[in-house]
Amino acid sequence: MTVDAVSQNVPPATVTDPADPAARSDWHALPHEEVAGRLGVTATGLSAGEAQLRLERHGPNALPETPGRHPLLRFLAQFNSALIYFLLAGATAALILGHGVDAGVIIAVVLINALVGFVQEGKAEQALRAIRNMISPHANVLRDSRRISVEARDLVPGDIVLLEAGDRVPADTRLIRARGMLIDEAILTGESVAAAKREEPAPAEAALGDRHSMAFSGTTVAAGQGAGIVVSTGPHTQIGRIGRLIAEVEPLATPLLRQVDAFARRFTWTAIIGALVLFLFAVAARDYGWTDALMAVVALAVGVVPEGLPAVITITLAIGVRRMARRNAVIRRLPAVETLGATSVICSDKTGTLTRNEMTARRLIVPMPAGPAAIEVSGTGYSPEGELSWPRPGAPSEAAQDLLRCGLLCNDAHLHNEAGVWRVEGDPMEGALVSLAVKAGLSPALERGAWARRDEIPFDAAYRFMASLHQGPQGEAVIFVKGAPEEVLALCPAPGEGWNDAIAQAAAEGERVLGFAMKRLAEAPARLGFDDVRQGFVFLGLVGFIDPPRPEAVAAIAECRTAGIGVKMITGDHGATAGAIARQLGLAEEPVVVTGAEVDAASDEDLVGIAARTSVFARTSPENKLRIVRALQSTGAVVAMTGDGVNDAPSLKQADVGIAMGRKGTEAAKQAAEVVLLDDNFASIVAAVKEGRTVYDNIRKMIAWTLPTNGGEVLAVIAAIIVGSIMPMSPAQILWINLILTVTLGLALAFEPTEPGIMDRPPRAAGAALLSRFMLWRVIFVSVLFMLAAFAMFALSMARGQGVEMARTIVVNTIVVMEIFYLFNVRFLHMSSITWRGALGTPAVLLALAAVVAGQFAFTYLPMMQEIFDTRPVAFLDGVMIVGVGVLLMIVLEVEKALLRRLGVFSAEEM
Template sequence: MNDAAATPAAHPAYDTAPVVPAAEWHALTHEEVAGRLAVAASGLSVEEAAARLARHGPNALPEPPGRHPLLRFFTQFNSALIYFLLAGAAAALALGHHIDAGVILAVVLINAAVGFVQEGKAEQALRAIRSMIAPHASVMRASRRVSVHAHQLVPGDIVLLEAGDRVPADTRLIRARGMLIDEAILTGESVAAAKREEPAASGAPLGDRHSMAFSGTTVAAGQGTGIVVSTGPHTEIGRIGRLIAEVEPLATPLLRQVDAFARRFTWLAIGGAAALFLFAVGVRDYGWTDALIAVVALAVGVVPEGLPAVITITLAIGVRRMAARNAVIRRLPAVETLGATSVICSDKTGTLTRNEMTARRLILARGGDIVEIEVSGTGYAPEGELAWQGAGDPAIEADELLRCGLLCNDAHLHNEKGIWRVEGDPMEGALVSLAVKAGLSPAVERGSWGRLDEIPFDAAYRFMASLHRGPQGEAAIFVKGAPEDVLAICYEPGGLWEAAIARAAAQGERLLGFAAKRLDAPPARLDFPDVSEGCDFLGLIGFIDPPRPEAVAAIAECRSAGIAVTMITGDHAATAGAIARQLGLADDPVVVTGAQVDAASDADLVGIAARTAVFARTSPENKLRIVRALQSTGAVVAMTGDGVNDAPSLRQADVGIAMGRKGTEAAKQAAEVVLLDDNFASIVAAVKEGRTVYDNIRKMIAWTLPTNGGEVLAVIAAILLGITMPMSPAQILWINLILSATLGLALAFEPTEPGIMARPPRPSRTGLLTRFMLWRVVLVSLLFTLVAFAMFALSLWRGQGLEMARTIVVNTLVVMEIFYLFNVRFLHMNSITWRGALGTPAVLVALVAVVAGQFAFTYLPVMQAIFDTRPIAFLDGVMIVAVGVGLMVVLELEKALLRRLGVFTAAQM
């Protein structure tokens, strides 16, 4: 370091923070860094540290901006849907039905409370990121090692890091000894990154900046010293926090559709009511009171009071079902958004793969040729076998290589309730598992070959060496590390192995090289010269984090459902591409690196994102741009992630999915969904449930709107024709109340229809009312209106009186809505089946409740007094049921005819 750099005054550039762009600190020598930050080997003086703290502020992320709770609460009412509900409440109050008005207002308040609680995900994510900064740090101040609160760190501070420490600020390392840092929260890499003090290449991706230690990451092994170059909001974590704050929350497809529907419906209802009032008064000579009653009847009929409540309940049921599939929903509308997903952007490690390194092949030299031994089994479980094309036992042939991997190794395997876990480095754990598969006992081998000394792994020479005394008193040095560096200390010429190394790397395997050196007697201690030359190269072992078998099946199901799966990972391109091929992401997966994403314009990235199956070595900005590029095409994007680096893109995505096991709190707070098992297959199961939820919402709308439409058309027709209305306003309100709280709610419990994952995703811009739904609304509304007037006229013609005629009409409408419910339960298939006739428990319970309610409405004296009804004769009741059966037959024939003629596709239905 530059001891002559005494004062910051000699470096005026320091006053403009950051001094050097954050992307360049790693490319400078540590002497250059010390000079630019005006710091000596003794560290900053107390006075200088205080001055810099005053100038740059504390090493903490800013508190997220917040709104006053009352303001947050009142903004929940600012939507057309809420105004629509309040209009329904006003209509109910105008009729004097205070209970109904109270129910509507309760729905409004419940929805507002849910929105209030779920508001502020960005603030929660930012708070979670702030907690990742280490609370204390060891620094050199005025030649003394002191412990200070992490908030007091300033650029130029010299920090000392040891295994287990959380890095307190972005730091340029000036010394690194066997230093491994777990950077998964930033890069997604499952293997700890090796650190060394030499400058990294200019423009290197975050995961390749070996000279840097980043705030919030954890020192997994070794120790080091570094100069703080960025604090607080200028760190990588701080930059991610800013990205989160800049992301605007997106409305879900359902909320957009409901809001648009509510706006149009509200204006239509207001316009229709006003026009009808003027027509009744001006043309039909209705009195003001009679006209007002007619308009109120229209309002009561047209407002689907129970629609928002049933939508909310349907979503809540979906939440419960998804929880059983290991997907916890943090935000209710995310249930439906999952069902609309057309692209899933998934992390690789632990989601698509097992996150358990597995030794896949052994590569040996025999007779001047390279031979390979395949290893079966996955994960750390020592279950599998070795197989090769040669004669003899492959385990015996590779005995020395296997022993070297087991002894030059600090990991241990543990079986916890049938689950094998590794204590130590994942690749070392895979070596222990490999040895057991080959018949070696770790306890016996390590006992027979006692370790005398070791040279820990260091990024400077990229290998580990251990000294052992054998069972016969012999001595041996075993070495493992990067193949090129291990070959460099061996007699074996590297040229023999170049093709094998290249072939394994192309298949996405991580390689370790192994060597041994026999000694007549062990040295007193193991030093670097003892292993710097004269070793015998034993071979290579290739490792891979294997795909989850269930993920392979889930991706195949996604492809059949028209859902694209894109892998976005911090891993190397070759590894990610190999895993993509094994997973079947695409027939010939295209791999694009983060550097290529950086070089592409926003316009060009749209095309790149559409055709790319794998994005490798990505940064948080890359992920954010990729998600936005996909969304610009109209895709509904689900994004998975577990690290702080994933939080911005999780928030940007239409539905963010965080990992429950390995996910950081920041990722969970930014996401709408948390996977309890970190399994991609659970995402696909959740998508299936999401499609079911949306199907059930559509069924409920397909059932509600036409039945309300029939009531409305009956009122309009009566006024236009100048005849008596076939139902009173109170009776219309009764129909809405008894049916929406029973039959409408029963549709929320409908199971998944067969073939739901064989349909393509619905377009994100599809309205709530598709062409088929509009057709159904018109057709069923007309049928209900015609039958209502026919039954009304028939009853009056038979001389049964107005009260009896209206009672028959109400019961006819209710029966038709019961039979129509059975038709709607299967929009994409025939409803007249044994399964359709049996119904579900929810449908049967609702049916019993409706029948009981209608008997009370018709025969109970108190209800007769309230609703002005009369008891219906048995034969009239049979005729009413027959009308319902006839409606069911007509609509089933219509459904079959439309499918046969191909008028509506499955997606349009």
């Protein structure tokens, strides 16, 4: 682009002291002559001295670096939680008993959790850094009548920037010249089709994606060339505003972490108070010595603290990460696994997530004697598989054949089959036209060979059509035109009636529409000029295009409805297009569509109701998305948000779980999200939600299985002190039970498969307690059964004169066997466990069972273990009796489960 060409568009305005560009947001609505005057721009560009003064006044064209906390302080902050204190208390109890292995495991878990938190806490800073890297490093500008290249950070308001295809726009720019200019703004608007740019002002109320007179920082020039006046730099650009939004979003604790933290606080205080009361009672009421009382309290502490629970929760989440990776969902932050399972609303982008991101010609509308007639086209994507359903039996109309040929020849795109996948080289809509021609039986190679192109007029936003000159197989000359329907219709003297209605109907159904025309010439001109395309064309008809919904997304949305999960489309696309796609997806029979402008006009209070009843948000800005997510969260919803562009980063960070697209997603979106989808597919989100529910189920099963063990041990210790009896287990034996069971059977629950009907349940409430009423009942009921069994077996053994050591050995084996049978019961919280599937178990359960049995045989019969734990060998008949207690426990719990379901004591959500 020449300097003279640019200078012609800059008026000899009177240079004024430029106003602060940050104070204006309507540059797109002003004539570029007025913009030049307000910013003091002349045809020669800024002088070097003036540019330096403005750089000092406005600062560099870069996003500000936010100071972070010192790494040591960030690391130490990871230990400031009730859960960590709770774990350290357990480690201290283990050390008091000289059990260094348990203490080491607990401390290792604390350190691992701290390191994970330390690494992940910098997520916002990483997202901001990724956005900073999207600003172009260099820019071509006009200064002192010369074209020069400068560092992008040195750009200032008033600079004249020169843009060409392939350039990244270095700052927000009001265009003063645009020639065939298309800019890919997907990172800001989510639009998959490049936006056409032109010089005239846009309406003041235009959404970001409709500001055709602006080029925004970080976007890419896809075609054409142009120039513009820089109006905003650094933090005042659209991408800078997004950076500020990200920095302002406070990180949210996940539902599981909130539940665990609340549980740990209550549990810790209860344990401390209980231990103190028990100590005083033992000393004052039962005449225990200080040492004996202290050992009893230590036994209580060891029994009450589930040392391995946090480690097994972490492992369960890690297993969920692996399972989700197989479903094309990569988890960047461990707790996001469980948060997905709690999701009650999914806010999804449209293009590429709910749709294929492949334009498809859906129908032709051709002139017939009775008026425009529609020809339906089957098939999806760029694959040329499908057929055309002609309006009536017999040969297609001549106009239809001419339209197909026009779409194929007035076209620069090519289709390629790469390993069975059809890809388009060129414009997506032109690629769809090539696929359409093949479906109709035309060969692109043969047609383009027979109808040689002699010249063309490329598409330009100024006139909104493309024209091409061809010489046919008989030597005839033909001009084909395709473009905006209203522009093409204007070239045709008698197009016929009904076309405006056909265009409106197609637009209402969410289709993008192109018009086609042709003109036969007596002789081909040497060059194709605008005089040749002003009139005299025959209108061939219309083609409606759509980005078709993914079939698997339709099924996934139906599954979401069954699971009680709301789905909302938040897109930068137009309302009519988004609403039509929403109907096809089954979001709602008559989806409510709200635009970004309406969101802007609503107060925060009103937006809560709007967000709840709306299915589609169209033409949304980053601020709109952020407010919508916050409005939904204010109702207690757990919100998952998908996105791929920089414009999505703030709302991805705000959401309870942000989901970025792996294929088309920007690095800023991925850094702000907890989950990255490898296939950009909505169905993968629903599959991940299903896995998340499985993970949470398994965590609940693990807690429901672990706490009664500890509860039974604690009740046994308390009962022994109250009645003044010998303790049925020593502290070391209690630690053995906790250790052998947690690292085997407890871990096996992490591998449990998904229970049938898991997606038929509604989402659990975000504020639900970790222990539901049913879970609390289960912990108390089973703990009491464990205590009674322990005392009964202890008393029976003592009555038979077997001695304290043998009685304690029988009690330990009884508790372990009861835990084995209880595991098979708790594997199915929502159905009977007495089934073939329940009896056979999983490979993980069977391996854990084998490990426990081997461990218990060593504990009971190995001389070295007998010396450490003061155990005795158990006779065969005593062993049979111990197994019988386990069977009896299984029967009692299955009867209890069936009665509770039949009586409806607890809701389905609680169970």
